[in-house]
Amino acid sequence: MPVEILIVDDAPNIVLSLEFLMKKEGFSVRSASDGEEALRAVAEKKPDLVLLDVMMPKRNGYDVCEAIRADPALHGVRxxxxxxxxxxxxxxxGLALGADDYVTKPFSTRELVVKVRTLLGLQSESGV
Incomplete structure (x- = not known):
């Protein structure tokens, strides 16, 4: 069963580039464009990892992170x-609210892939 990543960002260009990058790495990908949509997506199907933007409409990333961490059914979501x-x-x-890591935009796609693989306990395909 492929590892599932939920991408949460209100900027379509960032969602598209992250979707492409994560699919290229072999992950299953879903996306949400705001905090409320993200919480519905997480409740519907628990992802292995969430790439979570901070500044979004309806509910910001801090609220979403806090809500995920408060739900025992979502234990283990990175x-x-x-x-x-x-x-x-x-x-x-972000870290105090339970985020596992924090990446500042603009970010290196290579660095992000390494962080994702490390958090999920996966060896990088390229040995990185």
Missing amino acids: IIMLTAKGREVEQEK
């Missing part, structure tokens, strides 16, 4: 927060 907000205080807030 969360990488993606944001243009790179200040240390934002990173600390």
